[in-house]
Amino acid sequence: MALHVASSRSGPAEPATAGEAARPRPAANAPSVAAADPQSSTSAQLIRLEGELRRCTTAEALWQHLANEPVALLPFGQALVFEGAPAGRWRVAAISGLASVNRDAPLVRWYENMVTELCRPHPDAPDPVALRTFDVQAYADPDDPCSADAVLTSLLWVPLADVGQAPRAGWLLARDQPWDDAHLRLAGRLGGAYAHGLSAIAGRARPVAGLRRHRSKLMVGVALLAAVLAFVHVPLTTLAPVEVTPQDPFVVTAALPAVVERILVPPGAQVAAGTPLVQLVDTQLRSDYEVAIQKVEVARAKVLRLQQAAVSDPTAKRELAVAQSEESVATAERDYARAMLAKAVLRAPQDGVALYGDPRDWLGRPVAVGEAIMRVADPSRVQYQLKVPVADSVNLQEGAAVRVFLDAAPLDPLDARVVRVAYRADADAAGVSSYTVLARVNDPTIAPERLGLRGTARIYGEPVSLFYYLLRRPITALRQWTGV
Structure with missing residues (x-):
């Protein structure tokens, strides 16, 4: 150079x-x-x-x-x-x-x-x-x-x-x-x-002479702040998304392996007990039932013929008992085919509201035995389902106080209590592991909220120092990073 x-x-x-x-x-x-x-x-x-x-x-x-x-x-x-x-x-x-x-x-x-x-x-x-x-x-x-x-x-x-x-x-x-x-x-x-x-x-650096002059006062202020953080106790709280869900809904499931032909009620419809909800494809079942009816007719005709011939023919008398047994078998097959055909239509077991997604998602969809298709719930009996992330699940106890803020009524919070906490966390669609927590309102006379409403809930736990309340997350991250 x-x-x-x-x-x-x-x-x-x-x-x-x-x-x-x-x-x-x-x-x-x-x-x-x-x-x-x-x-x-x-x-x-x-x-x-x-x-x-x-x-x-x-x-x-x-x-x-x-x-x-x-x-x-x-x-x-x-x-x-x-x-x-x-x-x-x-x-x-x-x-x-x-x-x-x-x-x-x-x-x-x-x-x-x-x-x-x-x-x-x-x-x-x-x-x-x-x-x-x-x-x-x-x-x-x-x-x-x-x-x-x-x-x-x-x-x-x-x-x-x-x-x-x-x-x-x-x-x-x-x-x-x-x-x-x-x-x-x-x-x-x-x-x-x-x-x-x-x-x-x-940029001119700010002089530190003033800070040095007030160093003693600053140290006293820091000590007082640390004392306040250590001795002032506040309840440990956790925020989680919440949804209004039904209590003990009846799950409508497929009774036999089949294909969904159509949904007979719209989502959220009020239904009575016995109302048809889902129609499964029953072509084979209906054919089996009609064949079984014809078998019963044939067996009955045979029995009638043998009964008339048994008056003068000993051989017909001996064949009459066999024919009567065949008639009983044919009748049983007919009853079974009729019962299976009846299961092709899923009916509401109780009064309530039909809860499911888009009806078009079920058209032509094959279902297995026991697969859930919809729920029938009583709209007057609701509860609140919270999804609490694992990182915030520090105060999940049954009986803990919960304050629910629904998006539809943010200025009217609801007071509730935790009634059940899942023992293990499940990952949602975003990959976040969360515990499912169920809470119910303290006052049963309050009008129930509409099913499906969403919002945010605050769970109150045991009292902790303000120092721990403010620094819980940094302390947790430090321990996870250092292993101390």
Whole structure:
């Protein structure tokens, strides 16, 4: 990586060639103030630089301006801008004459090691915000080849620290001649201006002096807050989704393997006991029943014929008993076929409301013996079904108080009690494992809510400290993560 060297007349010099081993060259003729009015020219240049740095909107633009433009005021051969902290490692952010910094260049690492050693804290270290002039041999590694090849041996370190803050950046100027007091004053003025510009870009840090003054009061407040959290007890509560469901509904199931032909009542219809609900396909059953009727007729005709012949024919008398037995078998088969045909129509066992989904989902659907098709429930007997996630199931006890907030009436909560808690959790469609909890209202005289309404319920558990109430989830997550 070739580093640029500042020129005396045109600011940053042309890039060094690869054969020059990436070494900074001393300026041939350092920029000087105009002979006619040196003080006026220096002031004009200073005002120009301070005006230009105000237009820098990023730290990168500010560092490029700092590395290249002040050559009009300070006769340096090389300028580098560092970022870091006094207690850590400093890194080069900009170099005069270069648009970017090659982090693997030996000379860049040599400068970084030297500045890190310069700013290393020790008991005799000077003020970290003070300007410092030194020679290369004071802090450079003598075994590094760059130390032996160094030409710009007189260095000036300018910490960039705004008022009341620690240095967050630094400016290193290198030349082949010692620095005088006028240069130090100009460098300090420029360093303060660029430090203020960095604070304007990054945001001025809020001073902590006020916090330190009130540290004792803060500690007392924290102690009082901890005492309040530890000794104030509140009931442990859990929120869960809730749905109004029927109590002890009768489940209408298929009595034989068949195919659903049609649903005879709409969803939510009021039905009476004996009302037909579901029609199963009965083609085979009806055919079997008709065949069984014909078999009975044939057997009866045979018995009648043999009864008439038995008066004079002993053989017919002997066959009459067999024919009567065949008639009994045919009658039994007919009765069985009639009973199976009757099961093709599912009827309501009690008065209530038919509860099921879309009727179109059942058309042509095969069902097995015992498969549930719908429920018939009494709308006057309802309960509340809660789905409590496993992570919140810390106070699920029978008899626990429950407050139900239905979406249809959020301003009229209902008071209930837990009557049953499932012993194991089941995963829902979203993959969340939850416990099924059933609750019923405390006042049986309250008009029951409509079946199917949804909302949110709050379950109240045993009293716990406010500290545990607020930090239960972080504590649980910490224990699961650490295993402690």
